[in-house]
Amino acid sequence: MTGSTPRGETAPARSYKKTLNLPKTGFPMKANLVQNEPASLKRWAKAGLYAALRDKAKGKPRFTFHDGPPYANGSIHLGHLMNKCLKDFVVRSKGMMGFDVPFVPGWDCHGLPIEHKVMTGLHDSGKAAKLADLEPSAAKMAIRRECKKYAEKYVKLQSGQMKRLLTLADYDDPYLTMHTSYEGAVLEVLAGLVGKGLVFRALKPVHWSIENETALADAELEYEDREDISVFVEFEAEDAAAVYAAFGLGEERKEGETGKMPVPRGDGERPSQTPSFMIWTTTPWTLPANLAIAVHEKFTYALVRIDGSVTVLAEELVEAVTKAAGSEDVEVLATTAGDRLVGLRYRHPFIDEPPKPHGEPDADTSKCYTVVSADYVTLEDGTGLVHTAPGHGVEDYQTGLRVGLPVYCPVRGDGTYNHTVPEWLRDMSVWEANEKVTQRLRESGHLFHDNRFTHSYPHDWRSKTPVIFRCTEQWFVGVDTPMGEGKTLREMALEAVQESPGVPRLSEPSSEKHCDDSVRRTEVPGKINFVPEWGRNRMRGMLESRPDWCISRQRSWGLPIPAFVQADGSAFLTEASVRAVARLFREEGSDAWFTKEPAELLKYYNPDDDPAAPKGLDLSLLKKGGDILDVWFESGSSWNAVMRERLGDDAFPVELYLEGSDQHRGWFQLSLLPSLGVMGRPPYRTLLTHGFMVDKDGRKLSKSAGHTIENLFERYGADVLRWWVCSLAYDNDVKVDDEFFALAGESYRKVRNTLRFLLSNLYDFTAGEHCVDLKSLDPKSLDAWVLAEFDHVSAEVKKAYDGYFFRRAHGLLYGFCNDTLSSVYLAAVKDRMYCDRPDSPRRRQTQTVMWDLADGLCRLLAPVLCHTADEAYRALRGVGKDDPACVHLEEFLPEFGVEADAGWAKVMEARDAGLLALEKAKAEMGLDNPLDAGLVFPDPDGVLAGFDPLDLADLCGVSRASVDAGASEVAVQDLRDEPRCERSRKRDGTVRERSDGGMLSDRDAAAVGV
């Protein structure tokens, strides 16, 4: 190739390209977030952004927002990603609205999952064996040290990931539930509840490992197949006549009786035998603890004669049961509904008197040995009558609570019976008892049938031995216990959740009229706002049905319940004693519980000052209790440990809690209860919930989906992920898929390009020097129009942020960049930007507007695109690498207050009509290039005539425009025969040959100076 003109064409007389003011910028089209975000992070860290913001916000009204602590285990996942981004949008947007928004991030550090992991690790490394040689307290300390290290490791990891997500919080000083001051503050809450008389000790069935003599949590169970004896046992009825009556035998039918009627069959005669109730169980060893038989009220039960004896079982199971037992003579005598059996009494096969449970000598046993109803009775196995032992099963326990049975557990921790059982069972292990009980039943004629049965059965994950259900003493917070003025926690909670007629609902604005300030920001003291509103129902339902809160656990890694055991075996725990230990834990941490003697632990306690102290209390005889607190109690006390303690009393109640909808039962509820108990009001004013991540098809996200957070940072960058979160309808389930991140990336690039184009037209503009006074803008100018549009969008975005409608903010911002700017305004002003003299008033005015738009846009985007907004903000000001200028230290721009002419609506309608007409002309006249066309707009009311025809032309991308008051539709002029300006490419009617020999329009000739 030579340097000559390509393809032998004649070179244009003159190239005007270098006389144009084409856009120029160092702001790259490609964001390269993966590299550049960490640099922003470093710059912000260097400037101490979080502290600088607190400093700057001094004296401003405070917005109190409280972080719910994630569990310090593993990497953060997609759920955290959404949760943390939403929280960050709140923190940053409220900050830019002029609030002081301190935000202390937290972690939940105690608890079983960590202890479990640590124990597994100790096991695998062989260190667990050494623990067995240590004193129990020393062993616990060793485990606790490991757990602490583990938690610290994951706090560090997650904290790093959250920072990489560009979230703004006090990461230098987070709250950890294992901090000594936090522990002290939790015990203060406990003390408050103890003072209100809400904390008590009671029996509750738990999974129990005989091998390790400890209670186990669900996570510590492994299910393995096990062969057991399964027995069908006949419990003799106490009152034969009553049973026959229930089946309609030997009794006149009452008149007017409704409902399911008993149905006698055959001759309707009453047999002479005493009938029995047949139950089925795979744990014969629990039969000594049997206190009731449960039936389902709605099932049909049959009175059956089987090989001579008469028994009751579910009609549907008669065939299966008798077939299994090989019965020969089976006859159904009558059937009846389950509810007619309820209340009938029976005799225990080998116990004469209902036992007096140990520790409850005064227990009411009048309800024992009766038939009760229960919903969980099924017809899948057994007989439809369920053996009920409240001391040995959760469902049995709840049934017992409901109908008023004592909790009876005759089995000791080592798996042997205590002295309350018949002599032939005493001190026997339950496994041995399975055989003995079966044998005894067979001998006494109560055993209908027995067989071997293989089923999945829970085993202790450590010893691999089968576990049993056993009642143990636990600490509870009573939700139905009346407090001082007579209300219970449940009543107070339901009241707080209740919608009062005066509280307008918070709802997402779908249009502007719903976005009124009057719709929100209404506070009725003690009432909770729910976003979305259905959270109210959900929480109410949960509060109505929740049982007393079991707050004790038998583990090592947690905050000890500072309860002591007195010489007589009773528990010692008073408000003052708990406060005394709280003070010590504040100073020394809860490890002290394991290293100090009771008297030392109580060094701040003086029984003489404690009216609740038991009489004759001798501190030297106390023993330490072995329970720790439920971790939910710790996180549920964060309003005290974090908000009140660190941020002061005016940070309570907190404005907002924001978590996933699972927290209606978790953190939301378990923060509400202690706060109601101690402070008498909810800890928060508004609860905002988001949904869960599901896959592309709306199904539960599998753990192995492979979206590691590092991978996402690597592929998309934090700003794109944040932009995606901002776009979500977070109040429902959120679908995730790679494709969605990619789409968010596309949409991000559109916004980025709009910013870039604004910046690229400001390369020769210095704000201080070239600014035009916007006050003097003509309301009919395009610049006035776009500023008014910005004002409108800006106000709407702020309202959306204010009401946590981030998706709406996202839509508004995207639409403004894409439509208002990119396709309308910026497309229209290109001609004047490129072709006007650089310092023409028209161009400078548009540049002023562009500068302000870029500035305002950066600020509105800053809460979401925090890297990109800052990058653009700094590029706009042209600051150097080390300059501390930062959009995050700014607030949102106030409105420009520029007035646009009311006729603009008509102009935009005309633009739409013009574009449509051009499309038609393209098809019909082959008029492909809009610059070859002119447009004549109808203008019946004369509105358009008031506007600059040049603006009308530029808005449609045509060479010229005019109006015709009499026309009825847009006319397209074919200008292809008119000369074209070699510089602006317009055929505007002023193009002619100029002194330099070029064909130029008047404007371009002047710009070039020929």
Added chain:
RNA sequence: GGGCCUAUAGCUCAGUUGGCUAGAGCGCACCCCUGAUAAGGGUGAGGUCACAGGUUCAAGUCCUGUUAGGCCCA
């Protein structure tokens, strides 16, 4: 099995106290520009509102049931 929630275009979502031809963005198709260029602009085609009943002059919207899915329980 129970409580709460969800179902509208290929995808993500709007659709208010029932009331014009059910809207938007993305994607897709076709076209323009080549002076925002791994950019930018224009036009257009897409819907049995999950299904089945009911209330009403009128139902995407209200009621009942069914199906599918999510969270929390059992």
